[in-house]
Amino acid sequence: MAAIQITNIEKRYKSLRALDGVSLSIEEGEFFGLLGPNGAGKTTLISIIAGLNRADAGTVTVHGHDVVSDYRKARMNLGVVPQELVFDPFFTVRETLRMQSGYFGIKNNDAWIDEVMHNLDLTNKADTNMRALSGGMKRRVLVAQALVHKPPVIVLDEPTAGVDVELRQTLWKFIARLNREGHTVVLTTHYLEEAEALCNRIAMLKSGKVVALDSTAALIRRISGSQLVVKLGAGALPEGLKPLVTHPEELQVNGNGGTSGGKYTLRVNSYPEVEPILRALREAGAEIGDMQLQQADLEDVFIQIMEGEK
Amino acid sequence: MIGFQTLLYKEVLRFWKVAMQTITAPIMTAMLYLLIFGHVLEDRVQVYPGVSYTAFLIPGLVMMSVLQNAFANSSSSLIQSKITGNLVFILLPPLSHWEMFGAYVVAAVVRGLAVGGGVFVITAWFAHLSFTAPWWIVIFSLLGAAILGTMGLIAGIWAEKFDQLASFQNFLIMPATFLSGVFYSIHSLPPFWKAVSHFNPFFYMIDGFRYGFFGQSDVDPLNSFAVVLVFFVVLAALAMQMLRSGYKMRH
Numbered sequence: 204m205a206a207i208q209i210t211n212i213e214k215r216y217k218s219l220r221a222l223d224g225v226s227l228s229i230e231e232g233e234f235f236g237l238l239g240p241n242g243a244g245k246t247t248l249i250s251i252i253a254g255l256n257r258a259d260a261g262t263v264t265v266h267g268h269d270v271v272s273d274y275r276k277a278r279m280n281l282g283v284v285p286q287e288l289v290f291d292p293f294f295t296v297r298e299t300l301r302m303q304s305g306y307f308g309i310k311n312n313d314a315w316i317d318e319v320m321h322n323l324d325l326t327n328k329a330d331t332n333m334r335a336l337s338g339g340m341k342r343r344v345l346v347a348q349a350l351v352h353k354p355p356v357i358v359l360d361e362p363t364a365g366v367d368v369e370l371r372q373t374l375w376k377f378i379a380r381l382n383r384e385g386h387t388v389v390l391t392t393h394y395l396e397e398a399e400a401l402c403n404r405i406a407m408l409k410s411g412k413v414v415a416l417d418s419t420a421a422l423i424r425r426i427s428g429s430q431l432v433v434k435l436g437a438g439a440l441p442e443g444l445k446p447l448v449t450h451p452e453e454l455q456v457n458g459n460g461g462t463s464g465g466k467y468t469l470r471v472n473s474y475p476e477v478e479p480i481l482r483a484l485r486e487a488g489a490e491i492g493d494m495q496l497q498q499a500d501l502e503d504v505f506i507q508i509m510e511g512e513k
Numbered sequence: 514m515i516g517f518q519t520l521l522y523k524e525v526l527r528f529w530k531v532a533m534q535t536i537t538a539p540i541m542t543a544m545l546y547l548l549i550f551g552h553v554l555e556d557r558v559q560v561y562p563g564v565s566y567t568a569f570l571i572p573g574l575v576m577m578s579v580l581q582n583a584f585a586n587s588s589s590s591l592i593q594s595k596i597t598g599n600l601v602f603i604l605l606p607p608l609s610h611w612e613m614f615g616a617y618v619v620a621a622v623v624r625g626l627a628v629g630g631g632v633f634v635i636t637a638w639f640a641h642l643s644f645t646a647p648w649w650i651v652i653f654s655l656l657g658a659a660i661l662g663t664m665g666l667i668a669g670i671w672a673e674k675f676d677q678l679a680s681f682q683n684f685l686i687m688p689a690t691f692l693s694g695v696f697y698s699i700h701s702l703p704p705f706w707k708a709v710s711h712f713n714p715f716f717y718m719i720d721g722f723r724y725g726f727f728g729q730s731d732v733d734p735l736n737s738f739a740v741v742l743v744f745f746v747v748l749a750a751l752a753m754q755m756l757r758s759g760y761k762m763r764h
Contacts (some may be wrong), residue, residue: 255604257763275607283605289598293527305519306606347604 204267206231206356206387207252212261214247214411221247222258223411229389231355234382236402236419240509243408245391246286246335249360253283257350261407265356269314279307282354284346286361286391290333296320297329297343300351307352322377338372346374350381356388357381363397375401399423399501408506415508422504430497431477434466444469444480471496517612524620528586535624539582543574547636550696560698561729568640571633572723573695578632579654580715583625583661584668587617591669592678595762598668604763605718610756614666614749621662622655629654642726642760649734650725656741657718661686663748670755670762689715699731714744 207229214222222244229235236243250256252263254270254277263270265380268277291299304312320326323343328336333344339431357378363371363491379401382388392398398419405422407415415422430449440448446452447469456465471477477496484491529533529696551567558566594600603613644650664686672678693715710716721737724730730737755761 233548241572253605255601255763257759275609278605278607284599285598287598287601289601291594291599291602292597293530297527302519302523303602303606305522306516306603306608308515308607310515349605476626 204231205229205264205388206266208262208264208267209248209252210262212248212251212258212263214244214251214256214258220411222251225261225408225411225413227406227413227416229387231387232382232385233404234388234402235390236398236405237389237408238395238398238405238505239391239408244411245408247361247411248408249283249358249389249391252358253281254278255428279352280355282349282352282357284349284357284359284362285431286364288338288341288342288345290336290344292332292334295330295332296325296336296347299333299344303348309352312351315353316351319350322373322380323347324373324493339366339488342366343370343374346377346426352384356387356389356445360391361393362390363392363394372378372396395501395505406500407505409509419501423501424500429471429473429499431469431471431480432466432493432495432497433469433480433484433491435484435495436490436492438484438487440465440467441483441487443483447471447480516606516608517616519560520608520612520616521619524586524590524616525623527590528624532604535582535586536628536631539578539628540635543578543632544635546574547571547639549638551639558697560701561727564727564729565640568642569698569723569727570696571636571640571642572726573719574636575629575633576654576719576722577695579625579629579658579716580597580661580690581686582628582656583621584665584682586606586624587621587662587665588672588678588682589665589670590620591666592615592672592675595669595672596674600762609635610753613756614663614753616661616747617666618662620633621665622658625658625661626654629658642729644726645728646725646734648725649721649738652738653718653722653725653734656738656745660714660718660741660745660748663745663752667748667755670752670760673761689713692716695719695732714740717741717744 205228209225209227212222212225225244225248237248239245247256251258252265252270254274257271266280267279268280270277274420294302300316300320302314304316316328320329322498323346325340325343325347328340333341334342342362348353349357359378362374375397390398390402402419404418405415406413445454449468449470453467454464469480471480547567547570551570554566560566560569591600594603668678668681672681692710693713694710699710699716702710717732717737717740720730721733721734721741724734724737
């Protein structure tokens with residue numbers, strides 16, 4: 204059974220189509236990334252999954268429970284960290300977490316609350332009023348609130364926006380642990396390196412539509428391979444390597460491989476393709492002055508897909 | 514049930530933590546009404562035979578405090594949560610519509626009765642009061658507080674800013690309570706306004722409540738009870754429908 208099954212979701216705000224027939228299936232145990240520019244519909248989609256908003260058409264189920272008709276079971280399975288930094292100024296951190304447990308029908312949850320606070324470095328703020336916390340600390344409490352009922356599916360809507368490096372590391376360490384323990388994690392973020400490092404599968408949204416959906420590795424591979432940049436100290440580029448040059452102007456500038464000392468960018472699809480290139484250079488008597496293997500990253504892919512969808 | 518209990522506890526704790534503003538201040542206001550109106554009108558007005566004006570006024574003031582504070586509790590809690598955004602903590606968990614309705618309304622009843630009880634304890638020293646039919650006192654105070662708690666819930670869900678809520682309070686709740694016979698018997702009104710008063714549900718709450726003390730009222734307490742009960746059922750159905758459809762909260 205899918206952790207989250209989204210089928211033909213549509214949502215309009217007056218003339219704006221916020222979501223235009225979105226369908227996605229997120230499997231149990233996945234670390235799933237939902238990416239897209241501002242206004243692409245990510246938060247609207249998360250709100251619909253969380254029951255904070257209702258779709259005009261289509262259905263969403265969480266662990267098989269419809270988020271509207273079977274909302275109590277759906278919400279029991281879901282922990283959501285909202286994007287906005289909200290808090291209740293009347294209560295301390297511990298009171299906030301105890302109450303959130305109670306809303307989920309859990310009494311005497313202190314052992315788990317202590318563990319969550321420990322993992323998010325909140326323990327020494329347990330009895331501090333929410334008002335007195337810094338932005339980063341409030342963000343940690345938001346994460347803790349989403350986890351009080353040990354939800355099998357955790358949704359984080361831009362949890363690291365405006366957050367310092369320390370919290371990001373603490374947070375990802377904890378979330379990655381939960382993911383290893385079997386929790387499904389859905390993440391939206393504008394930090395693409397974060398998504399690339401954490402998510403095993405990614406959907407990209409643009410103008411309310413899914414424009415890409417694949418494993419992170421396949422997405423990066425599909426769009427562009429790696430590039431080997433070599434600067435020759437002496438000798439010329441052998442004929443056999445010329446077809447690999449990705450920027451033809453390099454051949455022009457460097458005099459069609461005649462002169463020595465040129466810089467060439469060569470396409471390589473995988474690491475094993477690097478060795479034959481080096482061998483060809485060695486056999487041709489060329490000397491490598493500098494060399495760099497540049498990986499295409501998710502940001503390249505993201506930009507390419509978003510521009511391709513214009 | 515744990516969800517309901519927790520939300521109720523939170524709602525009670527919320528006003529209790531600022532009790533100076535939510536309980537002491539309205540008791541003080543009611544005291545001032547009693548001192549001023551009681552002093553000015555004591556020798557000039559007698560509504561029921563054998564009942565002094567101050568004694569007549571006290572149940573009215575108690576009930577007015579119950580009603581206004583019950584309304585203030587649920588409405589202000591909701592609008593604050595909506596505007597600060599922390600309503601999301603109530604909307605994300607699997608709380609049923611009944612649990613939400615029950616918790617907000619019961620917390621409003623608790624606040625209304627806490628203030629009403631405080632007003633009573635302090636003002637009761639100023640006049641001799643009897644308790645002819647104590648069950649009517651209990652029934653009308655509970656139902657009245659529940660009605661205003663429900664109205665507060667409806668207004669809190671409907672309003673998008675403090676200004677709209679203030680309009681609801683100042684142009685609907687305040688006139689309806691002031692014109693319901695807190696300070697006078699509707700028998701002292703001209704026939705037209707007397708007839709109009711019969712369309713004000715607040716009148717029945719206060720009239721029935723007062724009957725519990727003096728055994729005298731403008732309307733038979735059973736009739737008042739019927740009107741108040743129907744009013745509550747209609748409002749509760751409306752509030753439940755709003756919660757069920759997610760009106761303004763899940764859009």
